[in-house]
Amino acid sequence: MFKEHVQHCPLCGSIAINNKYHIDRYNLEFHVDCCNDCGFIFMNPLFTDDVIENFYSEEYFKGRADYSYIDEREIKKYSQYVWNKRIDVIREYVKTGNFLDIGCSFGGLLESASRYFTPYGIELSDYAYSHASEIFGKNIHHGTLDSHKFKYDFFSAITMIELIEHLADPVSAVNECFKLLRPEGVLVVQTANMNGKQAKDLKDKYEYFMPGHLSYFTAENLTMLLKSAGFRKIKIYYPVEFGLIPKLLKSRGSFKKISDYAAWWRISSYHMKSKIHFGNFAMTSSMVIYAVK
Ligand SMILES: [Zn+2]
Numbered sequence: 682m683f684k685e686h687v688q689h690c691p692l693c694g695s696i697a698i699n700n701k702y703h704i705d706r707y708n709l710e711f712h713v714d715c716c717n718d719c720g721f722i723f724m725n726p727l728f729t730d731d732v733i734e735n736f737y738s739e740e741y742f743k744g745r746a747d748y749s750y751i752d753e754r755e756i757k758k759y760s761q762y763v764w765n766k767r768i769d770v771i772r773e774y775v776k777t778g779n780f781l782d783i784g785c786s787f788g789g790l791l792e793s794a795s796r797y798f799t800p801y802g803i804e805l806s807d808y809a810y811s812h813a814s815e816i817f818g819k820n821i822h823h824g825t826l827d828s829h830k831f832k833y834d835f836f837s838a839i840t841m842i843e844l845i846e847h848l849a850d851p852v853s854a855v856n857e858c859f860k861l862l863r864p865e866g867v868l869v870v871q872t873a874n875m876n877g878k879q880a881k882d883l884k885d886k887y888e889y890f891m892p893g894h895l896s897y898f899t900a901e902n903l904t905m906l907l908k909s910a911g912f913r914k915i916k917i918y919y920p921v922e923f924g925l926i927p928k929l930l931k932s933r934g935s936f937k938k939i940s941d942y943a944a945w946w947r948i949s950s951y952h953m954k955s956k957i958h959f960g961n962f963a964m965t966s967s968m969v970i971y972a973v974k
Contacts, residue, residue, distance in 0.1 A: 682729060682732060683727065683728060684726050684727045685726060686725055686726040687725055687727075690716035690719060690723075691721070691850065691896070692721035692723075692852060692902060692906060693718055693719040693721065693905075695717065695719065698716050698725070700712055700713075700714055700725075701713050701714055701715040701722060704885055704890045704891075707892050711892060712724070712726070713725065713890065719901075719902045719905065720876065720901065721896070721897070721899075721902050722875055722898075723895060723896050723897065727849055728892065733849075733893075736893045737806035737807075738806070739806075756934045759931045759932075759933050760931055760934060761789070761792075762927040762931050763928065764789055764790045764792070764793035765793045766927040767793070767840075767922065768793045768796070769923070770922045771794075771838050771869060772797060774838070774867040775865070775867055777798060777837065778798060778799070778836070778837030778866075779837055780795075780798035780799065780800050780836065780837065780839075780840075781802065781803070781831070781836045781838070781839045781840070781861065782801075782803075782840045782842070783803045783826060783839065783841050783844055783854075783858075784805070784841065784844035784847070785802030785803065786806075786813070787809055787812045788800075788812065788813035788817055788821070790842065791816075801817075801821070802820065802821040802822070803829060804821060804822070805823075805825055826853075826854050826857050833860045833861055834861075834862070835861060835863065836863065838868075839858050839861060839862055839866070839868050839869070840868075841869065841871070843871055844870075844872075845896060845898070845903075846872050846873065846894040846897060846898075847895060847896075848896055851896045851898075855868075855906055858910075859910045859911050859912065859974060863974070865973065865974060866973070867972065867973050868912065868973075868974070870903065870970045871921070871968070872968070873887075873968075874899055874963055874967070874968040875889075875898065875899050876961055876963060877963040877965050877966030877967070877968075878963065878964050878966075879965040880966040887966070900917050901961060904917070912974060913974070914972070914973040915970060915972045915973075916970070917968055917969070918969045918971070919955050919956060919967065920951070920965055921969050922969050922971065925949060928948055929948060929949070932944060932948055951965060951967075955967050
């Protein structure tokens with residue numbers, strides 16, 4: 682069920698680690714530790730690999746998203762507003778070339794990317810892989826970043842959207858991304874900023890604490906990791922790298938009735954609140970980081 686309890690921070694190596702929270706609202710309970718030196722929060726002890734692999738079963742995907750086939754196509758139609766906008770911003774960094782989405786799921790972002798880039802993906806889940814490989818064939822690697830056969834200096838852009846928190850060894854993953862990128866290539870990482878007021882206020886109740894999430898960053902220690910991997914230019918966007926409109930258009934995908942549009946007020950105020958940040962302070966915990974090789 683659990684691996685051995687580690688005695689040092691997986692990010693900076695410090696032995697100054699303390700138990701932070703016991704997350705007990707799921708069937709699978711777990712503890713997270715926090716590093717006093719770099720602020721990295723991580724599941725400790727980790728679940729064993731077989732427990733983690735079970736997270737990405739068909740039931741998991743279906744259960745989480747409550748998908749039927751029709752819904753999936755519907756949601757895709759609305760999500761494209763966000764995916765297309767993200768690709769527009771990536772193209773401010775790199776215009777064309779090979780594009781890798783790690784944890785590409787059903788391949789939605791890759792479909793948007795394929796207008797300008799040659800799309801490649803990595804997907805662990807059998808269920809999501811079978812969908813993505815129907816569209817992109819052999820360009821999708823079924824597995825993880827540890828087992829790929831891609832060439833180094835090959836990609837113009839690599840995206841890890843809500844992916845890095847699922848990794849037990851994010852240091853190796855970021856180092857591998859650096860090797861996979863060509864010079865001037867860009868890495869895009871979206872994950873929660875645990876230094877955000879939102880996460881700090883909610884403490885162990887913060888929704889990001891869930892059994893599939895093993896690594897919890899802050900804007901500062903993720904920047905540190907990217908710099909130590911060799912990335913030169915790093916830019917943090919709060920809450921995301923695009924405006925409010927694509928988010929509002931995407932949200933319509935889950936609306937069933939007119940009154941659901943009330944959610945637009947909540948989404949808009951969250952977006953505006955997320956713009957409040959200075960120094961190490963951020964009002965919410967949403968962030969996207971772009972890092973250039
Ligand atoms: Zn540390």
